[in-house]
């Protein structure tokens with residue numbers, strides 16, 4: 001089932017998500033719906049709060065790093081209750097978000113990270129990430145804390161964003 005995506009400036013995106021305690025059939029169906037929704041909307045990452053569920057769940061499916069750039073489901077990561085265990089360096093990348101459509105901006109983040117998390121069955125897992133995966137994990141983990149990438153912009157860039165986004169919303173209404 002395709003789920004509606006909550007978009008900025010909806011206040012629900014500010015909600016701090018709660019840990020998952022039940023790794024049951026309902027969670028599995030929800031994860032499948034998140035995947036379907038992310039693929040349908042051309043996303044590479046999605047957090048549960050973006051589809052109005054304040055639980056610590058995120059999914060990431062990066063395209064293959066080759067000419068075709070296929071988004072292979074075998075590379076799908078389902079990350080539940082993540083905790084950052086290591087971070088090093090800084091890097092910058094032009095980010096986008098399904099909850100902030102049509103806006104991309106450079107954001108500074110850790111270059112490399114390590115996390116622990118649980119999979120859909122509640123098994124303990126760990127992940128070391130660099131490059132695009134590191135950025136995607138940090139972007140999605142921010143959603144679990146009610147934070148959007150636009151909050152990491154400088155004052156001047158944020159102002160520019162608010163002006164451009166307001167214009168976009170007006171055009172959409174017409």
Ligand code: Y12
Pocket residue numbers: 041042043044045046093094095096097098100101102103132135136139140
């Ligand atoms: C690097 C940086 C950020 C992330 C987080 C995941 N971000 C996304 O998946 C963003 C996807 C996105 C897709 C859009 O396309 C449609 O909605 C059809 C989009 O919309 C437009 O620009 C029209 C905006 C963002 C991971 C890795």
Ligand code: CO
Pocket residue numbers: 096097098099139140143
């Ligand atoms: Co996002």
